[in-house]
Amino acid sequence: MAVMPDIPVPKTPSIAAARREFIDLWGQMANHWGINRTMAQIHALLMVTAEPLTAEQLMEELQISRGNVSMNLRDLINWGIVRRTSTPGDRRDFFTTEADVWAMFQVIMRERKKRELDPLLTRLEECLRLAGKKPESSDSPAERAAHESYVKRVAELRDFFNTFDRLFLRVLDSQPGSLSRAVKIIDKFL
Amino acid sequence: MAVMPDIPVPKTPSIAAARREFIDLWGQMANHWGINRTMAQIHALLMVTAEPLTAEQLMEELQISRGNVSMNLRDLINWGIVRRTSTPGDRRDFFTTEADVWAMFQVIMRERKKRELDPLLTRLEECLRLAGKKPESSDSPAERAAHESYVKRVAELRDFFNTFDRLFLRVLDSQPGSLSRAVKIIDKFL
DNA sequence: CTTTTCCTTCAAAACTTTCTGAAACACACC
DNA sequence: GGTGTGTTTCAGAAAGTTTTGAAGGAAAAG
Structure with a gap:
């Protein structure tokens, strides 16, 4: 042919x-x-x-x-x-x-969430689990301080990325044009 | 010593x-x-x-x-x-x-905006400028269609990243905890 | 069944990024 | 000045990533 x-x-x-x-x-x-x-x-x-x-x-x-x-x-x-x-x-x-920029962006976001954000959250939990509960009172004061600051900072990161995750989810199942509407809404309320 | x-x-x-x-x-x-x-x-x-x-x-x-x-x-x-x-x-x-996660996030965002988003927007404008105005009527129909689809898609990308840029700016000069407030607000209005 | 066309795979080559260790530098102190 | 301590730089080595091109496969055409 x-x-x-x-x-x-x-x-x-x-x-x-x-x-x-x-x-x-x-x-x-x-x-x-x-x-x-x-x-x-x-x-x-x-x-x-x-x-x-x-x-x-x-x-x-x-x-x-x-x-x-x-x-x-x-x-x-x-x-x-x-x-x-x-x-x-x-x-x-x-x-x-994909011709539509918004649709393309959603596909990319969804994939990155799956590959990066979800595993990140899982492993941050693991980081906290590994640190164990409260430090033993038998530990030295320096040890206990180290434990405390570790847990504090890792937990803050986890909370931060959790919030991020929720934001991702909202954006993922929203309509085209939502991003600019979101900007307007945030302008008004923050 | x-x-x-x-x-x-x-x-x-x-x-x-x-x-x-x-x-x-x-x-x-x-x-x-x-x-x-x-x-x-x-x-x-x-x-x-x-x-x-x-x-x-x-x-x-x-x-x-x-x-x-x-x-x-x-x-x-x-x-x-x-x-x-x-x-x-x-x-x-x-x-x-920096001990504060939110402050750290802002610093990183600000720097990435400066290094990536701003140059991206400048160069997208350049991409549109290079394409020139309307295609000459002397051009073949295929040429004109190519021109049109190029301009359409690049302009959409520019608009998209412009919106993104505004969102960045809002987030950058907002208070700690704004991210989770933003999630709540978006939940309510989108 | 053989040829042609197109697609995929993969080992090796090319390229890029990152890391090391030695030398140069800086500066306080004697 | 010299010595001790700590930091920076940079050329080359090592590690990691990407690309090529040749071989293999699959399916239509002849």
Whole structure:
């Protein structure tokens, strides 16, 4: 079967430069956030392209190997922010990302909560459990002070992240636009 | 002059294990957040210790080199979350971290906003500027569609992060405990 | 059944980040 | 000045992460 025409990647200088700038920006931000640069660039390219893209197009535009594209797409799909689609009559897979920024943000938040916040809370409890109850009166005063300050600070952190967790949950099942409504409400009441 | 007695690091099994657990936890979390593990461990150790510690004690407890301690302390001090203190009659420097979780959180937020969010917003504007105004009517329909979807998505991201930025600002100059008040308010109104 | 096309995997290579230890520095004290 | 004590710096080593490219697999087309 004949290969489809495809390649909707723009050639106009201005838009091409703008796209490169955005891809570069998103890649750099990813670094700050502990995410692999190439993975973020693939995501960026999918975000600014209306049509689904093939692995081939991603390789071409980002100048990276097929294997790299394949593995990073797998991770993006596992994160839930990229979808694989296919067209009848075309053997290639096509990839897209969630168009709606709010929906994308929710997916990312939900995943990070699951991977980071939930384990953090579990392990903070473990930290407190390990410290044991009250220090024995047989312990030296220095020991007892150390115990007390440890428990005090770890418990404060736990309370803090618990509050954070509740905030996450509220934001996660709220409507698009809630973030800006939240800002307005907070403006008014804090 | 005689060396001070010092070393308040606890020897009791339970509390020592709990401290190690917490230091390990904080180090792992740091990785997820794009922060150097050792830096986070130094911070963790200072957090769970009431007394100021010397570089020597940090080396000893974390089993890391003097140079490593020195450089990471410099970074922590630049971040504004660790303070160097000195005692009259002792040539060594002592280090402490902010005791209050909320205050610490604010310092970190403020710094991350300055380093990440502000540049992100500036560069997103640049991405839009580069794309130029309306596409020329001389451009092909495909080009015009590409331009349109690019501008639409980047503008949405900019709006989203702008809202985020405002939320940051509100949280930054609010009182301790505001986070949990915010949760309650949001509960009520969203 | 063979070829073609596309996707995935994985070991090794390339690259990046972090850490060490030795040297340089700083400064109080004699 | 010199000596003792503590800190900083930085080049190179070690560790960790990412990328490549070749091999293997799967499924449609011939």
